[in-house]
Amino acid sequence: MVRKGLIDRRTGLFLVVLFAVIVLIPLGNLLLAPGTAGHVPGYLLPLLGKYLCFALLAVSLDLVWGYAGILSLGHGAFFALGGYAMGMHLMREIGDRGVYANPVLPDFMVFLSYEKLPWYWHGFDMFWFACLMVLFVPGLLAFVFGWFAFRSRVTGVYLSIITQALTYALMLAFYRNEMGLGGNNGLTDFRDVLGFSLSDDSTRIALFVLSGLALAFGIILGRFITGSKFGMVLVGVRDAESRTRFLGYRVEHYKLFVFTVSAMLAGLAGALYVPQVGIINPGEFSPANSIEIVIWVALGGRCTLVGAALGALIVAAAKSWLTANFPEAWLFVLGAAFVLVTIFLPRGVIGLLDGLKPGGRHRHALPQAAPEPAE
Amino acid sequence: MRRLLPLLTLLCLAFGPLPALSQSLEALIRQLPEGSFSDRAEVVAAIAATLDERAVGVLEALGEGDLHQRKADGAILKVTGRGSKARAFDPLTGEELGPVPARSTTAIKVNNALRRAVRSGIATLTLMHRDPTRRLAAANAAFQSADPDQLEALGAALAAEQDASVAEAIAQAQAAALLASDADPALRVEAIETVRARGGRDALAVLTPLRASEVPLIAEAAAAAVAEIERSQAMWARAQNVWFGLSLGSVLLLAAVGLGITFGVMGVINMAHGELIMLGAYTTFVTQELIRGHAPGLFDWSLAIAAPLAFLVAGGIGVAMERGIVRHLYGRPLETLLATWGVSLILQQTVRSVFGPTNREVGNPSWMSGAFQLGEMTVTLNRLTIILFALVVFAGLLVLLRRTPFGLRMRAVTQNRPMAAEMGIRTGWIDAMTFGLGAGVAGLAGVALSQIDNVSPNLGQSYIIDSFLVVVFGGAGNLWGTFAAAFSLGIVNKFLEPVAGAVLAKILVLVFIILFIQKRPRGLFPQRGRAVEA
Numbered sequence: 001m002v003r004k005g006l007i008d009r010r011t012g013l014f015l016v017v018l019f020a021v022i023v024l025i026p027l028g029n030l031l032l033a034p035g036t037a038g039h040v041p042g043y044l045l046p047l048l049g050k051y052l053c054f055a056l057l058a059v060s061l062d063l064v065w066g067y068a069g070i071l072s073l074g075h076g077a078f079f080a081l082g083g084y085a086m087g088m089h090l091m092r093e094i095g096d097r098g099v100y101a102n103p104v105l106p107d108f109m110v111f112l113s114y115e116k117l118p119w120y121w122h123g124f125d126m127f128w129f130a131c132l133m134v135l136f137v138p139g140l141l142a143f144v145f146g147w148f149a150f151r152s153r154v155t156g157v158y159l160s161i162i163t164q165a166l167t168y169a170l171m172l173a174f175y176r177n178e179m180g181l182g183g184n185n186g187l188t189d190f191r192d193v194l195g196f197s198l199s200d201d202s203t204r205i206a207l208f209v210l211s212g213l214a215l216a217f218g219i220i221l222g223r224f225i226t227g228s229k230f231g232m233v234l235v236g237v238r239d240a241e242s243r244t245r246f247l248g249y250r251v252e253h254y255k256l257f258v259f260t261v262s263a264m265l266a267g268l269a270g271a272l273y274v275p276q277v278g279i280i281n282p283g284e285f286s287p288a289n290s291i292e293i294v295i296w297v298a299l300g301g302r303c304t305l306v307g308a309a310l311g312a313l314i315v316a317a318a319k320s321w322l323t324a325n326f327p328e329a330w331l332f333v334l335g336a337a338f339v340l341v342t343i344f345l346p347r348g349v350i351g352l353l354d355g356l357k358p359g360g361r362h363r364h365a366l367p368q369a370a371p372e373p374a375e
Numbered sequence: 376m377r378r379l380l381p382l383l384t385l386l387c388l389a390f391g392p393l394p395a396l397s398q399s400l401e402a403l404i405r406q407l408p409e410g411s412f413s414d415r416a417e418v419v420a421a422i423a424a425t426l427d428e429r430a431v432g433v434l435e436a437l438g439e440g441d442l443h444q445r446k447a448d449g450a451i452l453k454v455t456g457r458g459s460k461a462r463a464f465d466p467l468t469g470e471e472l473g474p475v476p477a478r479s480t481t482a483i484k485v486n487n488a489l490r491r492a493v494r495s496g497i498a499t500l501t502l503m504h505r506d507p508t509r510r511l512a513a514a515n516a517a518f519q520s521a522d523p524d525q526l527e528a529l530g531a532a533l534a535a536e537q538d539a540s541v542a543e544a545i546a547q548a549q550a551a552a553l554l555a556s557d558a559d560p561a562l563r564v565e566a567i568e569t570v571r572a573r574g575g576r577d578a579l580a581v582l583t584p585l586r587a588s589e590v591p592l593i594a595e596a597a598a599a600a601v602a603e604i605e606r607s608q609a610m611w612a613r614a615q616n617v618w619f620g621l622s623l624g625s626v627l628l629l630a631a632v633g634l635g636i637t638f639g640v641m642g643v644i645n646m647a648h649g650e651l652i653m654l655g656a657y658t659t660f661v662t663q664e665l666i667r668g669h670a671p672g673l674f675d676w677s678l679a680i681a682a683p684l685a686f687l688v689a690g691g692i693g694v695a696m697e698r699g700i701v702r703h704l705y706g707r708p709l710e711t712l713l714a715t716w717g718v719s720l721i722l723q724q725t726v727r728s729v730f731g732p733t734n735r736e737v738g739n740p741s742w743m744s745g746a747f748q749l750g751e752m753t754v755t756l757n758r759l760t761i762i763l764f765a766l767v768v769f770a771g772l773l774v775l776l777r778r779t780p781f782g783l784r785m786r787a788v789t790q791n792r793p794m795a796a797e798m799g800i801r802t803g804w805i806d807a808m809t810f811g812l813g814a815g816v817a818g819l820a821g822v823a824l825s826q827i828d829n830v831s832p833n834l835g836q837s838y839i840i841d842s843f844l845v846v847v848f849g850g851a852g853n854l855w856g857t858f859a860a861a862f863s864l865g866i867v868n869k870f871l872e873p874v875a876g877a878v879l880a881k882i883l884v885l886v887f888i889i890l891f892i893q894k895r896p897r898g899l900f901p902q903r904g905r906a907v908e909a
Contacts, residue, residue: 071709148893157644157708158896161843162889168840169885172878287840291646291716298713331724338717342710343703 006223010350014306015216022212026205045204046276051316052211053273058296058312059218059305060265065294066303067226068258069238071156074163075266076290077170078138082267083280084174085137087187088121089130090275094191107189108182118180127194134271135264142263143256150252150259155241164287171285186281193275204276211272215309218265222305225258234258295334299341301348310349400427404451404466407437408444408483416492423496423528431500433466438493442466443480454480491524498525502532507541514544518573521548521581523556547573551581564596571600575751579604611751616869622758624865625765626827628858629820630838631845632769635857637693637813639846640776640789641806643701644712647719648842649835650726651693651814655685655821656830657726660735675740678822685818692722693814697807719835727832737825761823768819769858775812776854785809844888850898860899864888 007015025048028040057079064070096103100110104117123129145166149159177183196203225231236244237251245251274280283289292315300311315337322330345352403422407415419437422430436442436453443454443463452463454475463472463480485493501513510532517525529549536542550566567585570578582604585597630652637645645651662681666673673680696718704711739757746755776782787795788805796802821834828834845864849856864884871880895901 071712148890152893152896154892154896157712158847158892160644160709160712161847162892164840165844165885165889169882169889172882172885176878288836291713294713295717328724328728331720331727335717335720335724338720339700339714342714342717343700346710 006220006227008223010304011219011223011306014309015219018212018216022209026209029201029205042201042204045201045208046278047320049204049208049211049276050273051313052208052215053269053276054293054296054316055309055312056211056215056218056269056272057266057293058300058308059215059222060262060269061293062297062302062305062308063222063225063262063265064259065297066305066308067231067238068234068255069241070255070259071160071294072163072259072262073160073287073290073294074167075262075293076287077167077285078142078263078266079270079273080170080174080280080282080284081138081141082134082270083274083284084181084187084270085124085130085133085267086271086274087190087280088124088133088181089127090190090193091187092121092125093193094189097191098189106182106187108185109180112177114180121180131271134267138263138267138270139260142260146256146259150255153252164290167285167290168287171282171287174282174285182281184281186279186283187274188279188281190275190278198275198278207272207276211276214268214272218268219305219309221261221265225261226305230254230257292334295338295341297348299337299345299348301350304348304350307348307350314349400425400430400467404433405449407442407451408481412486412489416489419489419492419496423499426500426503428500428504429467431497432469434493434497434500436466437483437485438490438497440482440485442483443475444483445480447479451483452480454482491522494520494522495524495528498522499528499531502528502545503535507538510536510538510541511544514541514548515577517548518544518551518581519577521551521555523552526552526556554581554585560590560592563590563593567593567596567600571603574604574607576608579608608751614750615752616873617866618752618754618758620866620869621762621862622865623869624862625758625762626824627841627845627865628769628861629761629765629823630817631842631849631857631861632765632772632854633813633816633820634842634846635813635849635851635854636772636816637810638843639851639853639857640785641809641813642708642789642851643705643810644708644715645696645701645810645813646712646716646839647696647722647835648814648817649837649839650719650722651689651817651835652821652824652838653726653830653832653835654689654692654722655818656737656825656828656834657730657735657821658685658688658818659822659825660730660737660830663738674738675742677738678740678743678826682819682822685822686815687818689818689821690811690815693817694807694811696814697810701810702803702806719839723832723835730832732832734829734831737830739826743826757826761826764819764823768816769854772812772816773854781805781808844885846898847892848888848898850900850902852902853898853900856898856900 025040025045028038029042029045032039034041057075060078061072061075064072064075091106094106098107098110100107102110105114109117124133145163149162154162173179174181174186175184181187190198192198193203196206198204226234233244233249233254236247236249237254241251270280270284293312296312296315297308298311299315300309301307315334318333319330322333341348347354400422403418403425406418409415410418419434422434432453433442441453441455443452444450445452451466452472452475453466454461454463456462458477459474461475461477463475464470465472498513498517502510502517504510504513514532517529526549529545529552533542533545533549536545547569550569553566554563554570567582570581579601582597582601586594586601588594588597630649633651634645634648637643637648659678659681662684663674663677666677666680696715700714700718701711704714743757743760746753748754776785784795784800784805785808787798787800788802788809792802795805824834824838828837845860846857848864849858849860867887868880868884871883874880875883892898
């Protein structure tokens with residue numbers, strides 16, 4: 001049942017459903033009259049788009065955790081950095097329509113009596129530059145951080161803890177007003193992107209479709225990387241790092257590459273997330289957020305990409321529903337999900353589905369039991 | 376008094392028919408509105424010479440311009456308020472005499488010379504007060520005002536003073552006043568020495584302007600003294616930083632030492648560690664509530680009662696976690712991390728549902744509140760207690776691990792599980808007890824932290840990252856490493872804070888640890904041997 005090639009059956013199925021969704025939902029908004037069955041109200045579009053961004057973020061984490069065994073507890077930081085890069089562009093695009101009507105300085109800078117734009121804000125008035133930064137800033141941070149961490153062979157739990165420290169340090173830094181990025185309140189009050197108003201349904205549809213396409217791109221890119229020989233080596237690193245090293249592979253280069261790509265995907269997710277929710281603030285850096293991403297991946301099923309996306313969608317939808325209807329129950333459910341999934345569902349929902357039909361295991365699948373130390 | 380009496384006598388003789396000393400305070404007060412300003416200054420001096428404590432209020436009222444004379448009968452009143460709100464008081468007893476009709480009184484006029492006499496008089500009265508603490512306060516106030524007009528009062532008070540520490544303060548105040556006068560330079564240089572010996576910010580305030588003195592001898596001595604005081608101030612500032620650092624370090628040690636056992640010794644990532652600390656704090660809260668309700672007399676013992684309870688509550692939950700969850704995940708550290716994070720969310724929400732999301736009030740027992748002064752730095756008793764408590768907990772753990780049969784078995788199981796099992800050690804039971812021990816210590820930390828931090832469901836969250844960093848920085852599996860890491864990070868943090876600000880200092884410390892881990896991935900004191908790599 002193992003199929004080689006870029007798209008296996010499971011991924012194919014997911015992509016088909018995804019494309020159907022990004023076609024049908026906008027149609028449901030545009031064609032069906034409000035009130036009729038199947039009509040998608042405009043306010044729902046950004047919410048669904050947000051879920052798709054989370055799914056892309058989960059895919060990016062699965063790429064490093066599922067395939068390379070790097071459990072990053074700081075992926076929220078890359079997501080937030082991408083979001084801030086996009087937020088800075090949206091801030092500049094407000095122009096003189098802010099409360100203080102300053103043509104150059106965003107409102108919060110006028111409020112904090114900045115004289116001129118800080119140097120790192122230059123260029124963000126250009127959309128292409130902002131898009132470049134969305135990928136470049138998280139990528140650069142991941143590259144530098146990974147360069148040091150992987151070269152000195154910081155692995156496992158230690159790596160997880162310092163990635164957590166990284167996002168914590170960034171959170172504290174972004175809370176400071178002196179950072180020139182809005183402090184506590186972050187960046188908000190966005191008006192439009194590329195001239196299209198963010199409150200128009202047509203803009204919302206475009207962002208929703210873009211998020212869906214980005215998710216599809218992320219999954220296909222992930223399949224491409226993990227399906228190649230490079231991907232085989234990554235799995236080798238995950239299961240027996242020292243043995244792979246002794247076979248002559250530069251383990252740290254493999255890890256560094258996949259870590260950087262993953263961070264850029266996370267940044268992309270953040271950039272699509274910000275215009276849809278309309279705010280980015282330092283809370284996105286909080287370590288708890290990053291750990292929540294891990295449960296999306298674990299619940300859906302590590303090392304499957306599609307499973308990670310599915311897990312993100314399930315958890316995010318459950319969160320929206322529970323926090324609205326049973327606010328007290330949400331943390332109980334999330335907590336129980338962490339406990340039960342790790343003990344009873346080590347291969348996640350996808351593993352559960354695969355378990356129903358014989359021979360459905362994937363070739364990269366995680367070892368059933370804990371791997372014996374190979375060295 | 377010995378010096379003051381002849382002086383006053385002399386004055387009396389020189390200025391003719393003036394109030395004799397035998398006159399009563401009441402009679403003297405009645406003379407206040409009479410005569411020229413200089414005559415009235417003599418009356419003020421005579422009032423001060425009575426050493427009657429009631430006179431302080433009279434002189435203060437005079438200085439403020441609140442002392443009035445009633446036109447009808449010449450009685451002296453203290454009047455507060457203006458216009459229709461004006462009310463009269465007896466200046467001696469403070470007894471209220473009712474409203475004052477408009478223009479029925481005239482204020483007793485004061486000029487600057489008279490105000491000086493009044494200040495000097497008040498200084499005399501308070502410096503001669505019965506109560507030594509009042510005398511000390513008066514001497515310190517006189518030091519700060521450094522008023523040459525008070526020299527006589529200070530000299531007299533010094534001569535009469537019996538208490539050594541008050542006498543020293545008066546002598547210093549006298550020196551300060553002397554420096555403000557134009558006395559003989561040699562005397563003033565001597566006074567600089569006295570003021571320097573006092574040290575502190577007040578002394579700097581007195582000496583700093585003297586560096587610009589016209590007399591080179593004084594300018595030189597003052598400059599040297601200022602430099603000396605600044606040196607000692609800098610030293611005390613450093614000492615204060617070390618103290619704050621030790622205090623922060625003890626908090627970190629308490630928070631991290633339990634992790635040093637579960638993570639360091641057992642290798643289990645317990646993300647619910649912070650919540651176990653929080654449970655310890657809430658146990659303290661509940662204990663105090665029960666004591667307040669049923670046995671208020673025991674309140675000072677509340678922490679001593681809460682500590683074992685918190686150990687049992689947190690330890691019990693720890694044992695349950697180990698048996699129910701962690702046991703199934705040995706050898707899969709990253710999965711343990713996720714499962715225990717789940718437990719932490721559940722514990723947090725449980726506490727939030729039961730006790731509400733707001734901060735709960737946990738009281739300080741009386742023996743823990745207050746502070747004492749050590750040189751130039753303030754030592755608060757609750758911080759001191761927490762440092763001692765952290766050291767006691769740490770020492771207790773060391774003894775438990777190194778000197779008891781349980782510790783021996785624990786080390787055997789962590790070093791070589793199959794071998795330990797073959798020797799007849801119940802490894803599962805040891806695992807549960809070890810995890811419970813780490814959790815119980817977290818509960819103890821909660822008791823201490825409830826004294827200095829907000830007791831809210833989020834309490835644990837703020838410590839979890841710090842505790843992991845402390846354990847990783849110190850080197851997992853080594854309690855002394857945790858000890859060294861906690862105190863060094865605490866002190867480094869507090870030395871960075873004045874330079875960089877609190878938040879930036881914290882960020883710098885985090886970045887430093889991240890870089891340090893790159894250099895030494897196994898911490899300050901790594902465990903050596905083959906077992907470590909597995």
